[in-house]
Amino acid sequence: MRDGGRLSAAIEVLSEVESRHRPVQLALRDWGTSHRFAGSGDRTVIGNLVYDALRYRQSLAWRMGSEEPRVLVLATYVLTWEQGLERLKTVLAEDHHAPEPLSETEEQRLAEAPEGTPEAHDAADVPAWLWPSFLEVFGENAEAEGRALATRAPIDMRLNTLKSTREKLLKRLAHAGAEATAIAPTGLRIAAKAGSARMPHVQAEEGYQKGWFELQDEASQIVSLLAGAKAGEQVLDLCAGGGGKTLALAAAMENKGQIYAFDADRLRLAPIHERLKRAGVHNVQVRDPASSKLDDLKDGMDLVFIDAPCTGTGVWRRRPDSKWKLTEKALADRVEDQARVLDTAAGFVKPGGRLAYVTCSVLPQENSGQIKAFLERHPEFSVRPALASWQGLFGTDKDPAYAGELGDLLLTPATTGSDGFYFALLERSA
């Protein structure tokens, strides 16, 4: 395919996503199935166009005066990918699979920005209803934080210290451009590429098959380390899902002690068995919600880890479509879920034990607001300042920008180069 056909395909897929509310990944897969002549290079370009149009939907819509899929895709090609107006006009003229030629207005808007300035939330590609929350958390940095959450994410990997070393992995993955991450000592990163470029498929690497590394954002690695799980401890991973944090905790505990991995949704928990095997983890007991209760763990855990169900506003770089789909109702539901999970978790912490609370959201309602409310309901808990643990683990030269008065931390793409993650560590009085 040439660029003209790829642009048409991206418009078709984006229309499907917007009008039928289909998840992008499914819409792209279905397009691929019904257009078998398209090669993997074509699919990459089409996917990149669709995802980038969604990343910058609001700022492009302001620039173009329209949020039609066609307009967003053409603007992505000319402006975000910097292919230029003349190149687009040539592509449209030369390929009979290309979209219709440009209208006068489209050409004018692509050539120059309209007068005036966009509102801050439009410039930052943050939904208007979430802007007050962004201002509350980030203040004058809100626009920069929104913009950073719109960019493409790198591929981050976590070295499995049970099986390999970072030095060895860096050598193995040098051909893919992997480098050490700046903060987590377990992290390796392949930087995001621009435009039509394809990211390497690291799951095909021998090292992945052998369990030497896992795909995991650096922020996830950092919060797993900040929980301070030690060899020999009793740990409950209460929202274990597919086990990403469980594996990181197990490695930090050097495979010693016991982790109980639980999730309310057994389907989400299902992949954990295979992952534990591949990673060579032996200290995890998976508790299936359908067949086992957790009563025997009451008041007995050194650490309860809550990777809470959340809105995912911190991972917009990886799921740009979720940014525009999020509703006030969904946020309210997650806030309720989180309060419930926190109350449940409290019952498993032993006197003197810890409770780590993590979200991949940057919204105060799900983070500091949730912790403040929990502390009021549970006076037997207090906050253990996370910054001191951070400095002990990562040094004093890269403090996170958002270390709250509460003793909590917020990581963001703009400040730590990671996904947006919140972390608070609480301690039960002895």
Ligand SMILES: C[S@@+](CC[C@H](N)C(=O)[O-])C[C@H]1O[C@@H](n2cnc3c(N)ncnc32)[C@H](O)[C@@H]1O
């Ligand atoms: C952010 S995801 C967990 C991701 C996982 N820890 C990982 O690292 O791959 C949140 C999980 O919380 C689970 N969950 C929601 N409500 C829950 C509850 N009341 N008790 C336990 N798990 C719950 C969801 O099923 C979901 O899998």
